[in-house]
Amino acid sequence: MLDIKFIRAHPDIVKAGAKKKRIACDIDKILVVDKEWRELQVEVDGLRQEQKSASKLIGAAAAADRPRLAEEQKQKKELLKVREVAAELKQKELHELLLRVPNVPAEAVPEGRDDSENVEVKRFGTPKKFDFEPRDHIALGEAQNWIDVIAGARIAGSRNYFLKGDMSLYEGAVMRYALDLMVKKGFVPLSVPTLVRSEIMVGTGYFPGGEEQAYRTDSRDDMCLVGTAEVPVTALHQDEILNLADLPKKYVALSSCYRREAGTYGKDTRGLYRVHQFQKVEQVIVDVADAERSIEHHHAIVANAEEVLQSLELPYRVVNVCGGDLGQPQIQKFDIETWMPSRQNYGETHSASRFHEFQARRLNMRYRDASGEVRVCHTLNNTVAASVRMLIALIENHQRRDGTVYIPAPLRPYMGGRDSMGRALA
RNA sequence: GGAGAGAUGGCUGAGUGGCCGAUAGCGCCGGCUUGCUAAGCCGGUGUACUCCUCACGGGGUACCGAGGGUUCGAAUCCCUCUCUCUCCGCCA
Numbered sequence: 313m314l315d316i317k318f319i320r321a322h323p324d325i326v327k328a329g330a331k332k333k334r335i336a337c338d339i340d341k342i343l344v345v346d347k348e349w350r351e352l353q354v355e356v357d358g359l360r361q362e363q364k365s366a367s368k369l370i371g372a373a374a375a376a377d378r379p380r381l382a383e384e385q386k387q388k389k390e391l392l393k394v395r396e397v398a399a400e401l402k403q404k405e406l407h408e409l410l411l412r413v414p415n416v417p418a419e420a421v422p423e424g425r426d427d428s429e430n431v432e433v434k435r436f437g438t439p440k441k442f443d444f445e446p447r448d449h450i451a452l453g454e455a456q457n458w459i460d461v462i463a464g465a466r467i468a469g470s471r472n473y474f475l476k477g478d479m480s481l482y483e484g485a486v487m488r489y490a491l492d493l494m495v496k497k498g499f500v501p502l503s504v505p506t507l508v509r510s511e512i513m514v515g516t517g518y519f520p521g522g523e524e525q526a527y528r529t530d531s532r533d534d535m536c537l538v539g540t541a542e543v544p545v546t547a548l549h550q551d552e553i554l555n556l557a558d559l560p561k562k563y564v565a566l567s568s569c570y571r572r573e574a575g576t577y578g579k580d581t582r583g584l585y586r587v588h589q590f591q592k593v594e595q596v597i598v599d600v601a602d603a604e605r606s607i608e609h610h611h612a613i614v615a616n617a618e619e620v621l622q623s624l625e626l627p628y629r630v631v632n633v634c635g636g637d638l639g640q641p642q643i644q645k646f647d648i649e650t651w652m653p654s655r656q657n658y659g660e661t662h663s664a665s666r667f668h669e670f671q672a673r674r675l676n677m678r679y680r681d682a683s684g685e686v687r688v689c690h691t692l693n694n695t696v697a698a699s700v701r702m703l704i705a706l707i708e709n710h711q712r713r714d715g716t717v718y719i720p721a722p723l724r725p726y727m728g729g730r731d732s733m734g735r736a737l738a
Numbered sequence: 739g740g741a742g743a744g745a746u747g748g749c750u751g752a753g754u755g756g757c758c759g760a761u762a763g764c765g766c767c768g769g770c771u772u773g774c775u776a777a778g779c780c781g782g783u784g785u786a787c788u789c790c791u792c793a794c795g796g797g798g799u800a801c802c803g804a805g806g807g808u809u810c811g812a813a814u815c816c817c818u819c820u821c822u823c824u825c826c827g828c829c830a
Contacts, residue, residue: 353788357799364799367811371756378810385810553748553785678785684767686785 313674314413315688316346316406329416332635334425337413345406352399359392411520415670417635418644424634430647431634436618437627439651444713448654449704450583452711453479456734459584471573471588473700478733479707482719483591483699485726486706487566490593490620490697494564497616499595502565504544507535512547515675517641517667524574541567541594542693547675549598553686554679560599560609564696567592584700585652585659591699597692600679601669606690610666613694614646617662620697624720626705627651629658643668648695650705661701664694 319326323339330337363385370381422431453459458479464472475483495501513519513526513536527537538544545563554561569592580586595616597609614630621628633645642665649658672678672689681687710718715737719727727733 350788353799357788360800361798363810367809368756370810382810389810555748684783 313410313670314415315669315673316342316410319343319410319413320346325416326413330414332417332421332423333414333638333640334636335414335640338409339413342406342409342413345402345409349399349402349406352395352402356392356395356399359395363388363392408520411514411674412640414640415643415668417638417642418666420632421638421644422632422634425636427633427637429634430631430637432629433632433646434630435627436622436629437625437651439627439653440709442653446653446708446711447715448583449708452707452715452717452734455715455737458707458734461584468588471586473584473587475703478727479703481727482706482723482733483703485723486624486697486702487591487593487699488726489722491564491566493620494593494595494616494696497562499562499564502541502545502548502563504541504548504565504567506538506541506544506567506570508538508544508547510534510536512536512543512550513538515550516543516546516671517639517674518543521640525572527570527572537570538567539571540569540592540693541565542596545594545596546598546671546691546693549677549689550675552677554598554677554689556600556679556681559679559689560597560605563596563598565594565596567594569698583654584704585655587700590701593696593698595694595696598672598677598689599692600681601687601690603668603690606666606668606692609692610644610646610664613692614648614662614664617648617664617694617696621648621650621661623722624702624706626709628661639665641665641667641670643670650701651709652705653708654704659701659704661698661705662695665692667691 314326319339319342323343327337327339330339366381366385366388370378370385373381422429424430447455450459450461456477456479458476460474460476461472463474467474491501507529510519510528513522518526518539526539529535544567545565548563549561568589570589571587573586573588576586595613597613599605599609618628618630628648628650631647631649633642633647638645644666646664647660648662648664650661651657652659667690669688669690671691677689677691678686679689706720707717710720712718716732716734719731719733721731724731
């Protein structure tokens with residue numbers, strides 16, 4: 313959420329930002345509602361003041377006079393009540409409008425309509441040329457009895473799956489490797505709730521707007537399954553005023569992630585590229601409101617993810633996501649796309665977002681700066697490793713002619729020291 | 739799931755209808771004092787919104803878990819909800 317004061321002072325910047333993101337947003341209406349609300353609030357405050365001072369006089373008055381004075385005061389309550397209700401409704405209207413104002417994208421965000429206009433900023437490694445016809449992860453997984461999408465669909469519907477045998481272990485290996493790497497870098501590991509209140513989804517910027525993408529329980533509980541550990545981790549310090557000395561907060565969390573993938577029928581239907589549930593290790597940083605530092609953090613969390621991919625010998629590229637492909641909350645986003653032979657293309661495996669104070673303001677997450685002033689924090693996050701997409705990249709890129717799969721060195725300790733898995737196929 | 743107790747400022751903890759945005763202690767900040775790793779004394783110390791002011795600063799309103807209600811007036815009384823604790827039951 314943007315600061316209403318910022319919108320008042322710089323409506324043109326906010327409008328230009330929304331335009332760059334291709335998000336419709338009526339800023340002029342917000343300014344009108346804001347003005348109306350403030351006028352009502354001033355009136356209500358004045359009426360309350362009168363009412364309070366009158367009440368004090370009644371308290372001080374002789375007992376005999378009180379009933380008469382109270383009766384007089386009762387008459388005056390009506391106007392106050394009417395104006396209070398009006399001010400409250402107006403404030404609510406303003407708040408709901410503000411929740412939908414997109415964050416202003418950074419200068420460095422390229423212009424563009426959709427992901428086809430994202431700008432590649434880095435490429436690492438070279439897609440391997442196979443001297444045999446490589447299998448895609450499904451063919452390989454089914455042949456090795458590692459993946460069962462038929463059973464997944466039977467048990468849980470389409471876009472669900474079972475990982476079996478070594479693939480189940482391999483998923484754990486990748487996750488644990490990613491987690492351990494981040495802990496070595498000083499990130500504090502967290503185990504988090506994945507079923508959260510709706511207000512947390514609002515606080516992190518997923519609602520309003522993203523309701524269709526989240527699984528929700530029925531009205532008995534009205535809870536939401538998170539699509540990423542970013543949600544509970546970022547919200548950990550909701551409503552707190554943090555100590556400057558404790559910042560930055562760096563967290564890493566492994567969690568299950570749940571996504572409805574509404575509106576994706578017919579897209580990525582084969583295989584495990586787009587699924588409803590997966591495992592992910594996520595990195596989150598909460599720090600002071602300093603744009604330069606946030607940019608440094610942004611580059612650092614991208615570098616952390618690159619380190620994972622490089623050490624696992626996977627070719628990838630980094631793209632600077634264009635305005636039209638940015639979500640409402642981000643000020644800038646870098647996606648990392650890893651080479652996937654079955655797609656003959658790079659596929660998104662990581663997403664590094666910088667939010668400025670957008671999330672922290674919604675979550676009311678603040679800190680006291682060196683001068684004692686209370687300020688809203690900045691937040692960032694990035695994937696470290698997301699399970700099925702990483703597994704796709706790993707087994708497709710590292711497959712051999714005979715159907716066995718090479719295990720990169722960092723994962724071997726987590727796989728009983730083996731450098732290969734799978735049996736030779738005919 | 740049943741019964742009971744509770745939720746107050748950074749922390750501890752008073753406060754059962756007006757003198758309470760809130761006693762006190764701790765912590766923190768500033769100053770004074772004493773030559774001795776520390777103590778004492780004095781003062782200050784919440785957040786948000788808003789109005790006035792170029793500004794320094796000042797005024798107003800709201801907030802005692804959340805939301806409603808009663809009342810001229812609510813931290814205090816009533817209702818609902820959330821959370822915490824204790825006991826019982828059930829259970830991974």
